[in-house]
Amino acid sequence: MDKPSCLSCRHFRNSPRYLERVYKGLSSLSSAYASVRKDDGICLERDLYLSASACCERYAARKPTS
Amino acid sequence: MVKNVMVEEDEEALRSMGWREIWLKEDWWAIWLGLGIVVVAYLFFANGSSIKWIAITPGKWSTLDQLLGDFRSHISQYVAQFIMWLVVLSLSMRIMGHKIGELIPSFVFIYLISIAIFMIGAWEQAHQYNLEPPLVALLLGMLISNLIGLPRWMDTGFRVEYYIKVGIVLLGATLPFTLVIWAGPVAIFQASIVSIATFLVIFLIGRRFHLDRRLCATLGAGGAVCGVSGAIAIAGAVGAKKEHAPIAITMVIGWAIVMIFFLPLVSRALQLPTGVAGAWIGTSEFADAAGFAAAQAYGNLAGHVPGIEGTADQAVWAFTLMKVVGRDIWIGIWAFVLAIVATTRWETETGSKPQAAEIWWRFPKFVIGFALASILVTLVTSGYSFEDFNKIVKPEFVGPVKALRTWAFIFCFFSIGLTTRFRELASATGKPFWAFTVGVGFNVALGFILSALVFGTYWASLAH
Secondary structure (H helix, E strand, C coil): CCCCCHHHECCEECCHHHHHHHCCCHHHHCCCCCHHHCCCEEECCCCEEECCCCCCCCCCECCCCC | CHHHCCCHHHHHHCCCCHHHHHHHCHHHHHHHHHHHHHHHHHHHHHCCCCCCCCCCCCCCECCHHHHHHHHHHCHHHHHHHHHHHHHHHHHHHHHHCCCHHHHHHHHHHHHHHHHHHHHHHCECCHHHHCCCHHHHHHHHHHHHHHHHCCCHHHHHHCCHHHHHHHHHHHHHCCCCHHHHHHHHHHHHHHHHHHHHHHHHHHHHHHHHCCCCHHHHHHHHHHHHHHHHHHHHHHHHHHCEECCHHHHHHHHHHHHHHHHHHHHHHHHHHCCCCHHHHHHHHHHHCCCHHHHHHHHHHHHCCCCCCCCCCCCHHHHHHHHHHHHHHCCHHHHHHHHHHHHHHHHHCCCCCCCCCCCCHHHHHCCCCHHHHHHHHHHHHHHHHCCCCHHHHHHHHHHHHHHHHHHHHHHHHHHHHHHHHHHCCHHHCCCCCHHHHHHHHHHHHHHHHHHHHHHHHHCHHHHHCCCC
16 A cells, blocks of 8 residues: 555645646646646645645545545 | 535546556647657658648638638638547547547637638738737637636637647657757756746745745746746645645736737847747746747748848747757756755655656656657658758648647637636735746846847857
8 A cells, every 4th residue: 555645635636627627827828737747736734735745744544435 | 615626536636647647648648649740741751642631721812702712622621630630639638537528619619710810810911910820819819718708618628738739749840850959058058047047036036025935936936947837846846835826827827928929029129030039038938838929929020021030930949949948848857956945944844755756757748759759850851952851841741740730839829818817817916926027027138138149149040
């Protein structure tokens, strides 16, 4: 199993569709589907925009989906 | 508020992107699509044929009868080209997770309006009235999105970055690789001076205003490296606050739109050679898409406006060398270095240790496609004399690729306008505005000095 990181945290959102909806104007001169974004996303718990490999003490694993 | 936004598609993002980006990111699809077109064009050419039938563009016209007659006689070619674009875009965008039901009507709209924009640009008097297709596409798009408004789902087809990246890969096929080797180092040198200096100006002024270091870095990357893409990459690398990126997005979009008109206008007033103007735009515009609109608009004036020396290609080539080779490809290094600074000096709690692999994962991969297209075409055409190149290779091979590139650029410029909804952008006033704006002024001045004065002769004679 992967070590805990934002990627598997339930507070973290990084799908391109979500980011383009939340960050208005992102798709005007860039794209959430661009390589430069890597898989960065938004932490809803700490209100940060950070790397998916980050982690903190407020990590909470996502419930597995069926 | 963010929590209320639907998040069902986030489940798809549970796994790390890694090499899955080969089929999930626009950069890679731009390579597959762009290189695919170049290879197919070459195969046709090598077998004594050409793709020029499907790479149709409106011919020059001076009367309405001429225009309609030309369109009627080529309508089957436009239909075939539309189907070609729709098939490749649908396939690639479906795999990336877009909805085809949204893409099709949206792309029909883009293609029909793009034909009209192309036709306006093909009018004999267009240059006299400044009706340059990039500027017309942009303005028309902004008028539609800000005054009339379109359903949000149509944004699925307005993929600014995807179109510009496909266009840049196709551009590689028309740019001799020898020129990249010859002019690349100068572009990198000039762009590095301006990028580092502009970043420091924005960052230090921001700090002087007591702005958060992460916001200063995000704004600095937006103004100095590669616009919104630079800002978003650095925001992630330094663990910026959620509201920092939208501020940078607003600043970049606002100033990029201003510069699309300002830089060509001043270049025209000063009668700068197209190569010099292209280098200046490449140094001082913020985003690839916006810069190509400005460079192409100015390049189109060559040969039509007295006093402007050079060719349309020189403007686009100089811009590409400066922006893509000189600035874009370094974003991974900027992100890596700033991530180290953020975790070691700023005591930012990102909770992750910066890794050198960051440089590769954030690398704008479409540049690989651009280089491969340039190498491929340079190799296969190296055996032709200058005369044969112009007589055979240009009309049958390179010309049609260039025509398809122009279509991709028009889709892009129109999409910029359609997705730029000013009332939706985050508020960016006060200190962030002034920190960024001083950086813009500094960048434009330094970019002009280097492009027109220090390296002026060099850029004016590009590819002579």
